[in-house]
Amino acid sequence: MVATGSLSSKNPGSISQLLDHGFNPRSLLNDFDYWDYVVPEPNLNEVIFEETTCQSLVKMLENCLSKSKQTKLGCSKVLVPEKLTQRIAQDVLRLSSTEPCGLRGCVMHVNMEVENVCIKLDRIVCDSSVVPTFELTLVFKQENCSWSSFRDFFFSRGRFSSSLRRTLILSSGFRLVKKKLYSLIGTTVIEEC
Secondary structure, three states: OOOOOOOOOHHHHHHHHHHEEEEEEEHHHHHHHHHHOOOOOOOOHHHHHHHHHHHHHHHHHHHHHHHHHHHHOOEEEEOOOHHHHHHHHHHHHHHHHHOOHHHHHEEEEEEEEEEEEEEEEEEEOOOOOOOOEEEEEHHHHHHHHOHHHHHHHHHHHHHOOOOOOOEEEEEEEEEEEEEEEEOOOOOEEEEEE
């Protein structure tokens, strides 16, 4: 709809002139109601791309935990809550959506907080051909569960004593910190989930 004419919306007389010329305010309301019911169709290519990107991020995070369990965490198993890596991947995609290069400009530092000590697990570069525009620091958290320490006490006393017999249980909570690398403001976003 294009409106032309010499009427000024700041002039109180303009409204009365519109009404004198037969303008019906209900027709304007009907035009707005129409747009309330029109829903744009989703772009299936974007939905599929986002789902495959999310799944590849999940795989990267799971590989990181798998590689780190014996080398950096000193355990034989890492128990991950259901859908944790998927929730993290979705949050990573959401935080990267406002960046100029999107996820391609991301460098992710993956850490594990075990008994109030932060252990560096890996550094994931999403696309090495793109200069990073932001960093994400992901901190997995250990589940505070008395059963695991009770179980480890019994296993360490008998024939099962081995530093690699320990099972690390992850909490469903995590911390994700976003730091923009090329910003004059230098904004940092911290999300505790």
